[in-house]
Amino acid sequence: MIKQDEYWNEVANKKEFTTPFQPELFLTHVDRDAVILDYGCGYGRTLSELRGYGYKNLHGVDFSEEMIKRAKSNDSEIDFQVIQSGKLPFPNHSLDAVLLFAVLTCVHKDEEQNAILNEIKRVLKPGGIIYINDFHSIMIRETKTVTKQVLLNIIPMEYLN
Secondary structure, eight states, X not given: OOOHHHHHHHHTTTOOXXXXXXXXXXXXXSOTTOEEEEEXXXXXXXXXXXXHTTOOEEEEEESOHHHHXXXXXXXXXXXXXXXXXXXXXXXXXXXXXXXXXXXXXXXXXXXHXXXXXXXXXXXXXXXXXXXXXXXXXXXETTTEEEEEESOOOEEEGGGBO
16 A cells, blocks of 8 residues: 555645635635644645735645645745654744644544644644644534534634644
């Protein structure tokens, strides 16, 4: 079986993502001067769209070197970085919003999903927004399970346990 990094590096120059981004709702929750991270940004499709809406403080990370190369060639004004360890290269509480599109679906182990969410919590400012668009269930305040099926989910970070 092909490993995730091998797969994404292999398809990086031809893959087209279709996970929908709904800017009309995002724009009502996140100011244009916000510092935004797309975790698992791929080739930067969503960040490029946000730049078109006037957002300037945009960052994207992905473990696929080839996806990041493609992202940089598509839009050199956005900060794109390869991450290997899952540790984000940002200080604590430095980001206003984090996008997480179809990432958790690709992570098979609960511990790894939790590690991603904990790292996002670390870098997100208090009151920050996480936009999750995925086929995945998460616990919210230990009382409800919310299932997302390619829907817009703007969640204040304090609701994630």
